[in-house]
Amino acid sequence: MKHFFRKNQIIVTALALMIAAAGYINYTYNLDEKDLAAKAVGDKEEETMETAVSLTEDEIFVDEEADADMGDESAGETVLTNSSSVTVNRAAELKLSREQTRAANKATLTEVISNTALSEAEKTAAVEELAKMTDISEREAACELLLESKGFTEAVVSITDNSADVIVNMTELTDAQRAQIEDVVRRKGDITPENIVISTMN
Secondary structure (H helix, E strand, C coil): CHHHHHHHHHHHHHHHHHHHHHHHHHHHHHHHHHHHHHHHHHHHHHHHHHHHHHHHHHHHHHHHHHHHHHHHHHHHHHHHHHHHHHHHHHHHHHHHHHHHHHHHHHHHHHHHHHCCCCCHHHHHHHHHHHHHHHHHHHHHHHHHHHHHHCCCCCCEEEEECCEEEEEECCCCCCHHHHHHHHHHHHHHHCCCHHHEEEEECC
């Protein structure tokens, strides 16, 4: 009986040791798995952060280069565009002002011609003045068209009686260019060279 009890005690002790060993091994294994998992997650996060930082630095570098290039190119384009726009606007303003004045004068002359209370002499004078204005307008347009065909773009020609004022879209003129302009205005505007005043728009 005592022998049987001792044998059972040994078996129970052995089982307890085995259970304890199994528990220890399982605990250690779980710790190792957690450490590995944690390390893997940490490595992944670090790699992601490094990639993000690298991408951000690359994007900043590319963006700065693009901005610098764009800034240099657009600056030149802006200056040229603005300069051209100012010139065109100035020429358009001069022509518009000329035409507005002429339209007002034509309206006044038309009223004179239509006014039955005025004498025939006054009406005849108004008709002659209206015809003169039409003739001047046609001569100015002919001069501007021919000047443009010769490279003097946005030129403005204003003829008054026997004189002409010419404004060209240039900063300076050579003697040859002045002679060319005078020749055009002389032929198309019927103005003698000594009565032609040439100015630059810039």
